[in-house]
Amino acid sequence: MNNDLSPRPSRDGTEQLVSQRNLTLIIYALYILSIFGGITALVAIIINYIKRDDVRGTYLESHFTWQIKTFWIGVIGGVVSFLLMFVVIGFITALIVGVWVIYRLVKGLLVLNDGKPIA
Template sequence: MNDDMNPVPQDEGTKQLVNLRKLTLINYALYILSMFGGITALVAIIINYIKRDEVRGTYLESHFDWQIRTFWWGLVGVVLSFLLMAILVGFVTIVIVGVWIVYRLVKGLLALNDGKAIV
């Protein structure tokens, strides 16, 4: 029988880390979906704050911090862009903010895929 077909037993800590990694991936997906709707970012930020203590001390902590900073700075950028739309500059800044958010989400996803902390 092929040993690759048999799952390797995992202890509780490893299972929890695997589950938290999946949750981090789900959060990235929620943030990406929010580019089209917005409400999923609220769900993701709530999850970030609720589960933050569970990822403390792991490489996933950096991803949670990255997601939280992306949310808050992105929100500030979007709000300022909407205010600046009155003088037409906001139409340019909203695109810049959108590109910045996509960059951060892709960079985070790539680091998560590699099993690395995000810096």
């Protein structure tokens, strides 16, 4: 009798790490796409929180933390910039926040490409 309740063999550690790395790359891509349409950032942050435990203990954990911090600081910076637009300086702060977010995404991608944790 075939027992379907038996545990499946776990995936090879290397295969799982490659899969998680690809997911991290996809999340970076979603954040970059959000520059053109913000909804993809929401999808990315949800994936970050759902999959965070899966990457715990790997070098990818630092990338997830980096992505989450980039999202939240970018959102806060965007809101503050929007509020400051009534006194014109908000346009300058919005540009600064935008450049900062792009910098963090590009830096994260480059470090991920090297297979290293991000500091």
